[in-house]
Amino acid sequence: MSTQRSGRAAITGIGVVAPNGQRTDAYWKSVREGLSVLDRITREGCGHMPLQVAGEVQGFDPSALIEDRFLVQTDRFSHFAMAAAALALDDAGLGGGAPAEPFSVGVVTAAGSGGGEFGQRELQKLWGQGSKFVGPYQSIAWFYAASTGQISIRGGFKGPCGVVASDEAGGLDSLAHAARAVRRGTGTMLAGAAEAPLAPYSMVCQLGYPELSTVAEPDRAYRPFTSSACGFVPAEGGALLVVEDERKAVERGVPVRATLAGHAATFTSAARWADSREGLARAIRGALDEAGCAPEDIDVVFADAMGVPEADRAEAQAIGDALGGHGRRVPVTAPKTGIGRAYCAAPVLDTVAAVLAMEHGQVPPTPNVFDVCHDLDLVTERARPAELRTALVLSRGLMGSNAALVVRRGGESAR
């Protein structure tokens, strides 16, 4: 604790397990090219449901990164999270065993669907065979806290550990939570989200969301900001970030990839999309305030892109309300139309895309979307080169949360 702190939360490591790429470079390649991996769901037991299209993580082998003793006691959502955490730690140069100061590293994840596949298996044993057939790991695999707990144990991280069990916007809340922990004095936080909502019973549970797309053609199922918007497509996977005090990163000699500069969250009730206009605009203003940014400083917006006409309109209006005339000129993108919405993990994956977009000087496109019917400069078809210093990431949740995050390119805020 002897080192001075900057009070700025730097992103120094990124780990991604996404439907369109299971490493950061593979994810960026797909995002930049505007590749859509949305497809018919192939998971066993799901074929007969009205929900036909999703973003699946295909061919994922967690044992390449995580020891079997952890894998047997965890659900697929924790496999994603643990793998993403391992990749992020490696990326940050922190992959070499337990930290010297265990209380200086904490973990916070967001979770919106829990260990559904594991839970369904155990429910099947209980109701099909009897209570004595329920295994010892059900108590630690199904609940929302599983990923944070296992990442903490595997890494030897004893710092502040937390879980926000949220709708989509919770993914940004987890990053803000980490940034605040860093500002309060914790040296390093692992933060983000991973979800695995594509087990049969988990899918049944999602069918009631009125915003869910039931269109069966993969390239037509998720088209936000167009006149053919018909809801959203769910996805699995996620991302974790290593967030640490900027000065600590500089002292360690690792690159500061970006800083988490500002965040704000509001609530405007489930399915009240018109009301989300004011809620999201206030979140944007709050995030800009915290970051000390003017609207004109925003070089790119990663949209929530719900894919519901009323919600898309509210988002376009919110961007205009909060950014003024700049809101019509700033490039806006939604790479998630190529992979679907992985609930809490969706805005974390967007944050990763924002960091990579700033590093590469390119705004990635919005796959499957043409003929934008709102007053936005939505980037479609191909990536657009641009000098990007500051990005705004937006997220709204199905239960009514709105959140905005301002991310600055590494080195920008230190000057």
Place this chain on the structure above:
Amino acid sequence: MTRRVAVTGVGVVAPGGIGATAFWDLLSAGRTATRGITLFDPAGLRSRIAAECDFDPFEHGLDAELCQHADRYIQFAVVAAREAVRDSGIDTAAEDPWRTAVSLGSAVGGTTRLEHDYVLVSEHGRRWDVDHEKADPKLHLAFSPSTLASTVAEQFGAKGPVQTVSTGCTSGLDAVGYAFHTIAEGRADVCIAGASDSPISPITMACFDAIKATSPNNDDPEHASRPFDAHRDGFVMGEGAAVLVLEEYEHARARGAEIYCELSGYATYGNAYHMTGLTSEGLEMARAIDTTLEQAGIDPTRIDYVNAHGSGTRQNDRHETAAVKRSLGAHAYDTPMSSIKSMVGHSLGAIGAIEVVACVLAMKHQVVPPTANYETPDPECDLDYVPRTARPRKLEHVLSVGSGFGGFQSAVLLSGPGGRTP
């Protein structure tokens, strides 16, 4: 920015009595609310006992929509939140909605409803490719954990940061702690904070059976929850909710609110040891206690009462005793430390908030609630556990601690109004 945080209202739905008055009556009398499970047929389970709430949503004025469609744990939370808001005297309609936040915890959320519908769609566990047509069209509300905070926020028109916290058995303490940060750091002026769980269902009971965490003392349920006693044999499942109204201190004073006490510190750490296991040293919980004391600028010798996690498992009670001794030193032996889980069971994510409310009421009445059923000392647990009978005591600074699956170790510090002035 660090602002002071006041507690101005409390509400409780607990086994043995709904409402703060009934809850305090139970605790101060040392009565237990543990019994044989009635919510479902527990035949075949190892542990067939629980602390259940006798709760009728209609009786508590919930509308038809909430009565018919909301999960039990959400009904609990709404009833507790309404009581807390009423108790605080705050007019939520007159508050700035964008400065009003909600922070609620739950360990297992809608699992009871999810299990109920699972049985229908899977034809009693026969099908993996479940039949979606048999499912409740509102099942997504049980699936989404944020339904809890969202539903309560809608009740009071809150539009500030609204979050659901799920850190297993410390969810309640952490939800209160997140609310503390939200107000102290200036993101809201008022926060409706607490937790709720209704986990008494076959899958939850069976999963704790599988690891022998719950008490098998089915023949004597009233005396089955025995924290710190040498004959303790596991926790007794519970259910319930508790909600507090937290306010920025000057905000509370400006509207002339009656301030119960101040929330003066909060910290949480991971033990990075085992998902369900605890060390015998209690190092991480001690660290959480030390941090809360540092935040408040309070010397350990000024702690007047420790509300223990005290689940009644062999490892927990030993772990916690070690942690408190590590933090309070010799003063630990002079500090009463009791577990209300002896009376109201262990309601997983809810209990942390229920225990914070117990501390608020203990300070109000200047009485330490007892550890019911404590008869036989355990050499490994050698502190003053306030056996069976409540004890009057001057309470200025009170700690509530918790520990949960996943390794979470949390502590909340409450200080009497003006108690932080040296």
